[in-house]
Amino acid sequence: MQTTVQDHGRMSYRAFGVPKSGPMDAGSARKANLLVGNPDFNPVLEFTLQGPVIELLGQGYIAVTGGVFDLKLNQQSIPQNQAIELKGKNKLAIGSAQLGCRGYIAVAGEWLLSPWLESCSTAPQNTAQLTPDSLIQKGSEISIKSMVRDLLEFDIPATSAPSGVIRILAGPEYHLIDTDSIKELFKTTFTISSQSNRMGYRLNAPLSRYQEPVDIISSAVVPGTIQLTNSGQLIILMADAQTTGGYPRIANVVSADLDVLGQMKPGDQIRFQLVSLKHVFQ
Amino acid sequence: MIQEMVPLGDSALLVNFESQISIKIHQQVLSLVSEIEHRQLVGITFLQPAYCSLAIGFDPAKLSFLELKSTVRKISQKLISHSKSDGRLIHLPVCYQPPYALDLDEISQRTGLTKEEIVDRHTGISYQVFMLGFLPGFPYLGILPKPLQVPRKETPRLQIPERSVGIAGLQTGIYPSSSPGGWNILGVTPVPVFNGSNKNPFLLRVGDRVKFQAIGMDEYKSAVRLIAEGAFDWDTLYG
Numbered sequence: 001m002q003t004t005v006q007d008h009g010r011m012s013y014r015a016f017g018v019p020k021s022g023p024m025d026a027g028s029a030r031k032a033n034l035l036v037g038n039p040d041f042n043p044v045l046e047f048t049l050q051g052p053v054i055e056l057l058g059q060g061y062i063a064v065t066g067g068v069f070d071l072k073l074n075q076q077s078i079p080q081n082q083a084i085e086l087k088g089k090n091k092l093a094i095g096s097a098q099l100g101c102r103g104y105i106a107v108a109g110e111w112l113l114s115p116w117l118e119s120c121s122t123a124p125q126n127t128a129q130l131t132p133d134s135l136i137q138k139g140s141e142i143s144i145k146s147m148v149r150d151l152l153e154f155d156i157p158a159t160s161a162p163s164g165v166i167r168i169l170a171g172p173e174y175h176l177i178d179t180d181s182i183k184e185l186f187k188t189t190f191t192i193s194s195q196s197n198r199m200g201y202r203l204n205a206p207l208s209r210y211q212e213p214v215d216i217i218s219s220a221v222v223p224g225t226i227q228l229t230n231s232g233q234l235i236i237l238m239a240d241a242q243t244t245g246g247y248p249r250i251a252n253v254v255s256a257d258l259d260v261l262g263q264m265k266p267g268d269q270i271r272f273q274l275v276s277l278k279h280v281f282q
Numbered sequence: 283m284i285q286e287m288v289p290l291g292d293s294a295l296l297v298n299f300e301s302q303i304s305i306k307i308h309q310q311v312l313s314l315v316s317e318i319e320h321r322q323l324v325g326i327t328f329l330q331p332a333y334c335s336l337a338i339g340f341d342p343a344k345l346s347f348l349e350l351k352s353t354v355r356k357i358s359q360k361l362i363s364h365s366k367s368d369g370r371l372i373h374l375p376v377c378y379q380p381p382y383a384l385d386l387d388e389i390s391q392r393t394g395l396t397k398e399e400i401v402d403r404h405t406g407i408s409y410q411v412f413m414l415g416f417l418p419g420f421p422y423l424g425i426l427p428k429p430l431q432v433p434r435k436e437t438p439r440l441q442i443p444e445r446s447v448g449i450a451g452l453q454t455g456i457y458p459s460s461s462p463g464g465w466n467i468l469g470v471t472p473v474p475v476f477n478g479s480n481k482n483p484f485l486l487r488v489g490d491r492v493k494f495q496a497i498g499m500d501e502y503k504s505a506v507r508l509i510a511e512g513a514f515d516w517d518t519l520y521g
Binding site: 245281 | 288289290291292293294296298301302303327328329330331332333334335337339342346347413414415416417418419420422459461478479483484487488
């Protein structure tokens with residue numbers, strides 16, 4: 001339903017309380033750009049569950065990546081995960097997600113958008129004021145200075161259903177949480193709740209054995225931080241999350257699996273697997 | 283000094299200092315920030331100071347967790363603590379009158395202080411900007427005098443007007459834009475702490491000091507007008 005513009009985001013402004021933003025599935029956004037010869041984190045359109053209908057005017061290349069969506073160019077089915085050359089006037093219609101949750105549209109060239117704090121990503125708050133060019137709604141237009149660089153030939157593996165096993169690193173407060181709750185964290189299959197969006201995913205059910213809340217002094221959180229609220233609810237912070245928090249950080253999702261989570265939707269189920277930093281960089 | 287260094291995910295290192303809200307500990311955090319900034323280390327993606335911690339983002343392709351940890355350990359051995367005078371002192375006018383002082387009556391009942399006493403206490407000392415968070419440009423200021431320390435509201439408000447000045451626990455803060463929130467609102471400042479269309483949208487940064495000054499309704503309205511017209515004398519904030 002929601003379509004936004006996403007690029008590398010605003011990670012360097014965390015000290016001022018600015019959310020990172022950026023694609024929920026960074027790997028797929030990057031692939032879309034590579035397919036059309038763009039720099040890795042050129043702006044892309046990120047769409048969620050249901051894709052947009054876009055009229056494309058002019059000459060250039062596009063590519064669509066991410067979850068599996070029904071794609072139609074002028075009512076003809078077209079493949080995902082490859083560059084498609086366009087000329088003249090074309091209508092791209094993207095249906096609903098058949099697999100995964102989010103898709104990405106890259107268009108070769110320079111997107112003529114005014115950045116805010118060095119990024120064209122749609123600002124999660126005060127969007128109309130901060131990133132008016134990146135506010136995508138019915139009737140929005142984006143100008144792109146079409147540019148075709150050498151296209152790389154490479155294969156992208158077909159999107160597969162996510163396994164649902166999410167690797168996590170112990171968070172700063174992991175060792176302060178009671179052992180019964182920790183056992184529950186790894187034994188339970190959690191469901192992503194309907195109260196989930198680009199800011200965070202709430203998981204059902206809450207940890208039932210978490211009886212004595214751990215109190216901490218507010219400190220930094222990052223996308224991937226899993227907070228444990230006083231009622232035992234787990235919240236996985238995602239790309240648009242705020243920068244600080246006062247709940248214990250029980251764990252952090254490893255970066256690669258954050259992309260996997262970005263393709264999951266309310267109702268999907270996950271389990272957690274504890275890994276070490278050494279494992280992540282092997 | 284540094285108590286521990288732990289991963290905050292696979293691309294950030296969290297440095298924890300002694301776990302307390304105090305100016306002394308926060309100055310240690312700031313000293314580490316300025317040392318790291320000064321050295322311009324390759325591979326650092328962000329520095330995010332808080333009350334008694336510093337998160338250091340790194341690009342694992344350029345810098346490993348262990349390398350960063352050992353560098354920080356070396357730096358921390360020769361830290362010179364920041365002195366109070368290093369941050370800027372900013373004077374912020376606040377109108378503590380209705381209709382802006384949404385919770386002044388309630389705070390008066392809860393603390394047993396008169397409204398005048400609350401304003402006197404709130405404006406009586408300068409506060410340290412411990413961190414920015416929650417919303418872009420939201421400053422967490424402290425330490426609030428003990429008699430003013432009250433918990434957050436039980437039910438958060440759905441909409442707190444922008445520039446509202448609130449208190450919660452040891453902290454006082456300013457809503458940079460209108461938002462839901464649970465802090466007790468004492469008044470409003472005419473000065474935006476966040477202006478998205480400025481090249482630098484943030485009035486405050488971590489380590490600054492803020493002193494509030496009570497102003498009347500007329501003065502508040504005139505300052506709002508001057509700021510909107512671009513005729514406000516910003517130097518008065520730093521006087």
